[in-house]
Amino acid sequence: MGAALRSMYANSKYEEVREEWEEDYSPQRFSYKGLYKATKGFKESELLGTEANGAVYRGKLSSNAHIAVKRVSLDAEQDTKHLVSQIVGIGKLRHKNLVQLLGYCRRKGELLLVYDYMPYGNLDDFLFNEEKPKLSWSQRLHIIKGVASALLYLHEQIVLHRDVKAANVLLDEDLNGRLDFGLAIFGTNRNPMLGSVGYVAPELIITGMPTTKADVYSFGALLLEFACGRMFIEYPGKPEEFNLISWVCQCSKRGNLVGARDIRLEGDYVSKEIEMVLKLGLLCVQYNPEDRPSMAQVVSYIDGNAVLPEMPPDTPGISIPTPYHEVLA
Ligand SMILES: Nc1ncnc2c1ncn2[C@@H]1O[C@H](COP(=O)(O)OP(=O)(O)OP(=O)(O)O)[C@@H](O)[C@H]1O
DSSP states (O other), X not given: OOSOSXXXXXXXXXXXXXXXXXXXXXXXXXXXXHHHHHTTTTOGGGEEEEETTEEEEEEEOTTOOEEEEEEEEOOTTSOHHHHHHHHHHHHTOOOTTBOOEEEEEEETTEEXXXXXXXXTOBHHHHHHOTTSOOOOHHHHHHHHXXXXXXXXXXXXXXXXXXXXXXXXXXXXXXXXXXXXXXXXXXXXXXXXXXXXXXXXXXXXXXXXXXOHHHXXXXXXXXXXXXXXXXXXXXXXXXXXXXXXXXXXXXXXXXXXXXXXXXXXXXXXXXXXXXXXXXXXXXXXXXXXXGGSOOXXXXXXXXXXXXXXXXXXXXXXXXXXXXXXXXXXX
């Protein structure tokens, strides 16, 4: 048992692995031949990006649907059955601000994940790459609202995202923010901390246990990045500007919280909204997980259905250095 029962196109370039237990998952199963054709044979020109976990290609199916295909290598000891059942489960989630995971294909030592294609790529580029057109404040707020509601939806479905970061927020054709599922959601991220440096909640480094409040922390870091147009942690920065918590608290102490904003916004912003996003960001990145709001509260604050609690910049638990300070100082 467990051996491949059927190997489609054995010994051909379209060879793939299918096992009997996958029969129930056939609606989510893509053929390697179909994906090969969709991506023009995984041609260099269709490559969207290569990250530590694998390469992502743009593709077009025979139905004319645009897709993105992520190729990931599988460890021999990986529990493939469990992984595939997780992929199928995640694929059943439906929310307008999630990047839909359409299905998968499996080859020897390799997994291919198929997603809806997001034409504008990820937020990382728009927020931190000076060469990309800047996002206006109203576009940013629209994206923030979308991502917050997607994360709330995941938590309501008892799913942790585990890797909220700007690179995992993609933009669709209408510039809606769509939360992408990084590999961390499947627990296959080879980074044992689960998540990405800078966005990981301090307690996660010690416990290694992902929680909803750790997702809220990462979302808070993202909020600060949206408003400030800078990465949450910037290595070459001045010590007091090393991370956005210190930077925003400094501005707040000087009585100029809005001064922490992205200068690329120029005059295009609403002070009250920037203030709300910055204050909410600080609330979410508090050191103590119990002090952070839930995603349901976060959505209420963003939608203006609840009043944000006042939190002076010297409140214990916000302006203290993160563990990264000590590691990287
Ligand atoms: N569905 C998609 N549509 C369009 N572009 C995508 C899609 N998914 C990923 N990309 C792009 O492909 C590149 C690599 O993405 P990938 O998700 O592997 O990066 P990552 O976020 O660092 O990885 P991970 O989240 O698994 O740690 C990025 O530039 C990303 O914007």
